[in-house]
Amino acid sequence: MGRGRLRIYLGAAPGVGKTYAMLSEGHRRVERGGDVVVGFVEHHGRPRTEVMLHGLEQVPRRELVHRGASFTEMDVDAVLARRPAVALVDELAHTNVPGSRNAKRWQDVEELLRAGIDVVTTVNIQHLESLGDVVETITGVRQRETVPDEVVRRADQVELVDMSPQALRRRMAHGNIYQPDKVDAALSNYFRPGNLTALRELALLWVADRADEYLQQYRGEHGIRSTWQARERIVVGLTGGPEGRTLIRRASRMAAKSSGSEILAVYIARSDGLTSASPKELAVQRTLVEDLGGTFHHVIGDNVPEALLA
Known part of the structure; x- marks a missing residue:
């Protein structure tokens, strides 16, 4: 029985x-x-x-x-x-x-x-x-x-x-x-x-x-390896400043609390090329987010909210 x-x-x-x-x-x-x-x-x-x-x-x-x-x-x-x-x-x-x-x-x-x-x-x-x-x-x-x-x-x-x-x-x-x-x-x-x-x-x-x-x-049980869009995507907006590392680590902790969440770190560069971001700092942040299982995205756009949602 x-x-x-x-x-x-x-x-x-x-x-x-x-x-x-x-x-x-x-x-x-x-x-x-x-x-x-x-x-x-x-x-x-x-x-x-x-x-x-x-x-x-x-x-x-x-x-x-x-x-x-x-x-x-x-x-x-x-x-x-x-x-x-x-x-x-x-x-x-x-x-x-x-x-x-x-x-x-x-x-x-x-x-x-x-x-x-x-x-x-x-x-x-x-x-x-x-x-x-x-x-x-x-x-x-x-x-x-x-x-x-x-x-x-x-x-x-x-x-x-x-x-x-x-x-x-x-x-x-x-x-x-x-x-x-x-x-x-x-x-x-x-x-x-x-x-x-x-x-x-x-x-x-x-x-x-x-x-x-x-x-x-x-x-x-079904051997499914690919990611299903059943959890949140955590988007971290980066400016190229040192605070980005703190934001990335915070996002990683949030993702750990809800397994399956995806971390996307996004840097928006202006189309005219003018920027105050440090290329060296962005490289460090890219390595950090990838080490934590996330992905880094470099996007061109003059309207930051629209670029983040694109």
Whole structure:
């Protein structure tokens, strides 16, 4: 029996629609004749999300008692015994109640995958282990529930559920995320525009890096050596002055952060031949950019912007 496939809906913050997207995917698969069950979904009292559970088979949860209080968690044994083709499991970074089969929900998901069950799940960018310090700096809140980055990177598919900070704050103000008595505090603290913008950028950058990994893997598997125009071209405009070396090195660092980027160093010479550029310095810069994997271009033109774009 082969390993199950893992699909993750990634979000920048609570309320962007990850659980809704996961349940929508569950309905699509059921409509196509798939055998889908809900292993665990937490709708947090959101009516639109709760409605999406209708029509989906739900595996009964396991009840546990901890310190005199009753809790429910996903019943891993029950899901394994049911053996569906697909299990919907919310909140990948969740910490299970003491006494559960595993300490973390991502470990529960790993068991299902090993049993050949496909899993569709959700997680927010702030729960990735490597981003804990960054998120704390942005929001002032240390995330206690985390998931190892490698678990998310190993997913067969990661889909970003994106929403602008303004739209998310409107959803919050309309009571579509938290209960009314918690809205003002949330908007004034964690859900401030700056926080949401920074978290969104983290999510977008993470997904972009993941897409680049997929691309590099595909190129390697298919023996593709030529450059595809799927990444940025970094153009460095040179004047022939010594600052050009600094600009070239800066461009090289930028390219290293996004593998596949192409560095083009361009010197624009006037058509009348008049110039204050040092030929010796340009030669040094040409050698530098070529040593760093870029290309040097000497272009004739009196209009610098037009010449750069030509």
